[in-house]
Amino acid sequence: MSSELLEKLKENVIQGRKTREDIGIDEALNGTPGVVELTDEILETDTPVEAIIADGLTAGMKVVGEKFSTKEYFIPDMLASAEAVGAAMEILKPHLEAASVETKGKMVIATVKGDIHDIGKNIVAIMLRGSGYEVIDLGIDVPEDRIIEAVRDEKPDFLGLSALLTTTMTEMPVVIQALEAAGLRKNVNVVIGGAAVSDEYAGEIGADAFAADAFAAVRVMEDMEKVPS
Amino acid sequence: MTRAGTLIDDPRRRLTEAQVQQIHDASIAILQEPGLLCFNKQAAAIFRESGAEVKEVGGAARPSWTLKLPEKLVSDAVARAPSEITLGARNPDNALVMKGDEPRVYYITGSETNTWLDVAFEEYASTKDSSKKVRLPQFRPHRGTVADLCASAHVCEHLDTVDGYIRTVNIQDKEINNDNKDVNKFFASLNNTTKHVMSGLTNLNQLDNVVRMAELVAGGPDKLKANPLISFITCLVKSPLQFVDDTTETYIELCRRALPVVVSSSPQAGTSAPIKEAGIMAQINAEVLAGITLGQLVNPGAPVLYGSVPVRARMDTLGDSYGAIETTQYNIDCVQMARYYNIPNYSTSGVCDPKIPGQQSTVERLFSNILTTLAGPQFLHCAFGLLDGNSVFCLLQAVLDDAHFAMIRHFLRAPKVDNTELETVMKQIAATVATPQKMFINYIRPVLRSGELSPPYLFESEGDNVFALANERLQALLARPVDHIDAATTTKIYEEIPGLLPGLNVYQGGEIA
Numbered sequence: 001m002s003s004e005l006l007e008k009l010k011e012n013v014i015q016g017r018k019t020r021e022d023i024g025i026d027e028a029l030n031g032t033p034g035v036v037e038l039t040d041e042i043l044e045t046d047t048p049v050e051a052i053i054a055d056g057l058t059a060g061m062k063v064v065g066e067k068f069s070t071k072e073y074f075i076p077d078m079l080a081s082a083e084a085v086g087a088a089m090e091i092l093k094p095h096l097e098a099a100s101v102e103t104k105g106k107m108v109i110a111t112v113k114g115d116i117h118d119i120g121k122n123i124v125a126i127m128l129r130g131s132g133y134e135v136i137d138l139g140i141d142v143p144e145d146r147i148i149e150a151v152r153d154e155k156p157d158f159l160g161l162s163a164l165l166t167t168t169m170t171e172m173p174v175v176i177q178a179l180e181a182a183g184l185r186k187n188v189n190v191v192i193g194g195a196a197v198s199d200e201y202a203g204e205i206g207a208d209a210f211a212a213d214a215f216a217a218v219r220v221m222e223d224m225e226k227v228p229s
Numbered sequence: 230m231t232r233a234g235t236l237i238d239d240p241r242r243r244l245t246e247a248q249v250q251q252i253h254d255a256s257i258a259i260l261q262e263p264g265l266l267c268f269n270k271q272a273a274a275i276f277r278e279s280g281a282e283v284k285e286v287g288g289a290a291r292p293s294w295t296l297k298l299p300e301k302l303v304s305d306a307v308a309r310a311p312s313e314i315t316l317g318a319r320n321p322d323n324a325l326v327m328k329g330d331e332p333r334v335y336y337i338t339g340s341e342t343n344t345w346l347d348v349a350f351e352e353y354a355s356t357k358d359s360s361k362k363v364r365l366p367q368f369r370p371h372r373g374t375v376a377d378l379c380a381s382a383h384v385c386e387h388l389d390t391v392d393g394y395i396r397t398v399n400i401q402d403k404e405i406n407n408d409n410k411d412v413n414k415f416f417a418s419l420n421n422t423t424k425h426v427m428s429g430l431t432n433l434n435q436l437d438n439v440v441r442m443a444e445l446v447a448g449g450p451d452k453l454k455a456n457p458l459i460s461f462i463t464c465l466v467k468s469p470l471q472f473v474d475d476t477t478e479t480y481i482e483l484c485r486r487a488l489p490v491v492v493s494s495s496p497q498a499g500t501s502a503p504i505k506e507a508g509i510m511a512q513i514n515a516e517v518l519a520g521i522t523l524g525q526l527v528n529p530g531a532p533v534l535y536g537s538v539p540v541r542a543r544m545d546t547l548g549d550s551y552g553a554i555e556t557t558q559y560n561i562d563c564v565q566m567a568r569y570y571n572i573p574n575y576s577t578s579g580v581c582d583p584k585i586p587g588q589q590s591t592v593e594r595l596f597s598n599i600l601t602t603l604a605g606p607q608f609l610h611c612a613f614g615l616l617d618g619n620s621v622f623c624l625l626q627a628v629l630d631d632a633h634f635a636m637i638r639h640f641l642r643a644p645k646v647d648n649t650e651l652e653t654v655m656k657q658i659a660a661t662v663a664t665p666q667k668m669f670i671n672y673i674r675p676v677l678r679s680g681e682l683s684p685p686y687l688f689e690s691e692g693d694n695v696f697a698l699a700n701e702r703l704q705a706l707l708a709r710p711v712d713h714i715d716a717a718t719t720t721k722i723y724e725e726i727p728g729l730l731p732g733l734n735v736y737q738g739g740e741i742a
Contacts, residue, residue: 016674023675076673083671122666139665 002047006056009038009088013060014067016080018087025077035084039091049095053132057085061130079123082130089129103134105221107191108150109160110138112171117164120194120213124160127214133158133221144171144178151184158221161207162194169196173205189224193217231315231324232392235638237332240568240605243561249569252562255511256518257300264297265470265519269477272523279526296472296519303518306525312571314532316393316489316608317456319446319714320423324456325393325608327534327573332605336634338385338627339395339610340462340538341429344370345377346585346616346623348700366696368585370621373398375405375417375730377622379742380707382421384624385613387706390634393425394418395462395610397622402730409728411435412442415459416722416729419446420714421742427460427491433479438726440486445722446714460489462536462575465523466516468496477523484524484531491536491575491608492520497549498559499542509559513539514566521572534608536575537563540618543582549618551580551611552593557600564604576606579630584617586626586696595633602637625696628703632687639683 015024017034024030033041035057042052064081067073089103096103109125111118118140125135136154138146151159159179163169172192179185190207193216202210209224211217244252264282267273273294277283280302287293312329325335347369355361377398385391396414405413410431418426419442430436439459447453463480467473483490494516496502502509517535524533539559543550550556560576567574578601581593601609611619612634614627657672676682688698714722716736723729732741 025678074677076670076677079670080674118666119668122668123670137665 002042002045002051003055005038005042005045006047006051008033009035009042009052009056010060010063012038013057013081013084014063016064016077016084018080018084022080022084024080035088036091039088043091043095049092049099049101052088052092057088058132061085075123078130079126082126084130085132086126086129086135089132089134093134104132105157106134106136106154107158107160107221108136108138108147108154108156108188109162110142110147110150111140111162111164112168112175113141113143114171115163115165115168115194116140117194118162120164121160121162123214124162124193124211124217127218128221131218131222144175147175148178148182148184151179151188152182156188158224159188159190160217161190161192163192163197164195166196169194169201172197172201172207176206189221191217191220191224230322231326232322232335234325234333234335234392235602235641237334237603237605237641238643240332240564241561241600241603242565243558243604244565249565252507252510252514252566253569255507256515257303259470259511259515260298260303260519261300262297263470264295265466265472265516267294267296267472267477268292268474269472269481270294271481272472272477275481275523275526298519298522303522306522307518307570307572309525309529310521310570310572311530311532312573314489314534314573315457316425316427316460317447317453317458318393318423318425319419319458320712321456323392323424325425327607329568329571329573329607331607332568334602334606334609335392336390336612337393337395337427337608337610338381338391338397338613339427340615340619341396341399342615342620342622343373343399343401344617344621345373345398346370346621346625348623348625348696350697350700364697366586366625366700368623372401373622374402375400375413375733376741378414378417379421379733381614381622381624381627382418382426383711383742384627384703384706386422386424386711387709388613388627388631390631390638391424391613391627393427393608394422396426396428397614397627404730407432408435409730412438412726412728413730413733415439415442416726416733417741419443419458420719420733420735421711423712425458425460427462429462429464430479430483433475433482436479436482436486438728440488442722442726445718445725454487457489457532460491462491462493463520464493464495465520466492466494468494468501468516469512470516470519472519472523480520480524481527484527484533487528487531489532489534490524491534492517492524493536493538493575494520495538495540497540497542498555499544500547502539504542506555506558506562509539510562510566513537513559513563517566518570521570533572534575535563535567535570535572537567538577538611539563550582551577551597551618552582552589554596557597560597560601560606561604564601564606567606573607575608575610576601576604577611578602578609579612580615580619582618584621586616586623586629590616590626591629591633594630598630598633599637602641625699625703628699628706629688629695632699635687636683645681 019034282297498509541553541555578597688695
C-alpha cells in the first residue's frame, strides 16, 4: 500500500502537481491528489520519513532532472516540481525533527540593500527547497543588519546574497564584513549570485562560492559541507 | 481541407491608391505606345483578330510584329481573369486556394537553378594550436541531376512551411534531353511530394505526356480538372516588352487547355527596365497585363497568375541583385498591383546574392521574406534554398529557411486578446501580486506545450553549430520515407509515358528514387 502511494508521490513530483487543483502534463491525473495530499496520506501509514523523501520526493526530482537535461522539461516544469517537494518538506519538517533526521542544510537568502530584483533569488529558493534544503527568504532590499540578525538567530549553514545591479553588488562585501565584525563569518558559507557578479568577484570579496543560476546553486551547495553545529 | 497558408490581417502597402492608379495608367499607355514587339505569329494573329493594332516589322528570317493594345481590350481581358484559383495536390489536403483579394500567403520553393550545392563537414585545426579544432561546412557545386530533384522534392515534402513545390533544379543528366526532360522532371517531383507541383515546360511537344501523367496520378481527366495537381510557369514576355516565340506558343496552348499558368515577367531595373521604381513598375505591370490579356483572349476565364520577379541590377556587375532593398520594394509594389486587378499574385522573396549559405544570405533572405510576406502575395516563390541570385540551389539552405518561415508564421498569428482571455489574466495578476514572490511562473505550464509559445531557434546550440545541426535535420528528413505514387499507377505511367528514366521507378529498383 505504502509503496503504491510512494510511487504516486514520485509521479506527482514528476508531474509538478503540488495539490489536487494543479494541472500537470498527464491530463489523466487532473483532480487526483497532488504531492501535498499524498504526503499527508502517506504519513498516516507507517512509512518512515526517510523513505518518503528518498523513494517519493528525491526519486521524483531525479527523473525531473533527467527530463530537464534531455530538454523534455523546461524551467517552469522544474520549478513546479521543486515547489511541490518544498511543500512536502514543510509537512515533513516536524516529523524529521522528531525522528532526528538531518536535513541537507538551512539557508538564509536575501537580495541585498538597494536592489529590488528577486526573480533569480526566488527561483534559487524554490529549487533549494525542492532539493531538500530549508530556506528562509528575507526578501528584497535587505540591509546588512537584518541579514546579520537572521544569521545570528537562525544559525543557517548557508547565506545566499543576490544582486542584479553593478550599483548594488557592492553591498555584498559590506554584508561579509559585517558578518566578520559580528564574529559570525566562520559559522556560515556565503554563496553569491546575480547577473552583476561572478566567480572572480566572489573571490575578491571573500565569499565562499558563486552560483550562476539555480542549478549551480544546488550543485555548489551540495559540494559544500554543512557548518558543524 | 486545403493548406492554411498565412493570412495577413493588414497587408503592408508601399504605394498609395493614387500611385497604384498612376502605375496602371502608365502601363496602359505603354501598351499603346510604344506597345510590344511580338515574335510569335499565333499571338500576333490573336491580338489582330481582337482589335489590337498589329504590324509586321521583322523580315522573313525572323518574323515579328509590333502590337499596340487598346485600353478596353486589356481591361476587358483582365476582368475575365479568375480572381480565385485552386492549385491541387496529390494529397488534396495540400491544395492551395488563392483569392486575388485575400492576402493569404503560401510559401513555395523554386525556381529552377542550374547548380546544386552539396555540403560536407571538414575538421580544421588552428595553426597556432593544433589541439584547437573546428568543423566547418564545405560547399561543393555540381550540375543539377534528377537525383537532386528527387532529394529536393523529398525534403520539401517534410518541411512544414513549404506549401508547394516548384522544381528547384534543372536536370542535366546525360540521359536527359529536350524530349524527355519534362516528363522526368514532373515525375521526379510528383513522385516525391504530395504537395502542388509547378514547373516550366521545356518542350511543348511533351505537354500531352505531362498532362496524361498528371491525369493518371489524379485518377482521370475530370479528376485532374477538379484537382489540378500540376501547373506551369511561362516567361512569355521578355523585358522590355517582347513576346518570346516559344514560351508564348506554350502559354497559348496552356491557356487553351485551361491549365493553371503563371504569366511571369522578370525585368531588371537598370538594364532591361528603367532604374527608377516608377519605371520598372509601369513596365513590369504592362508586361504582365499583356500576357494576361493574351491568355484571356485565347480562353476567357483561363486560370492565370500575375507573376512578378522584378529585380534591381548590381552596380558592380549589372547582374541581378535579389539582395538589393529595392528588389523587395518592387515585389511589394507588384503585390499591390495584382490585388488592384483582383488576380492572385505569384511573388518573389528569399533569393539572395551570396553563393553559399552564411550570414549575408540569412540577412538578405529574412529581410525580403518578412517584408514580402507582410504584403500578402498569394503564391510566394523562390523562398527556399536559392543562392547566387537564381542560379544555385542548396538543400541545407532550404532547411534553414524552413526554420525562419516557421518564425515568421508564428509572428503572424492573430493576437489572442478578448474578454475571456483578459478575465483570466486579470485573475492571475490579482492572485500573483498578493504572493510574497510575485512571480507568474506557475501560469506558464498550461501554455508551455500548447504550441502557443514560440520555440527557441531550431538550430540553437552552444557555439556556432547552426549548419551542422541543420545538416543533421536534413539527413533525418532524407531518411524519412515519403508517400510515393502507388505501384499500379506507376506501372501505368511507365506503360503510357515514354522517356521516363527506369531508375525513377521505386518499384523496380529506384536507383535514382
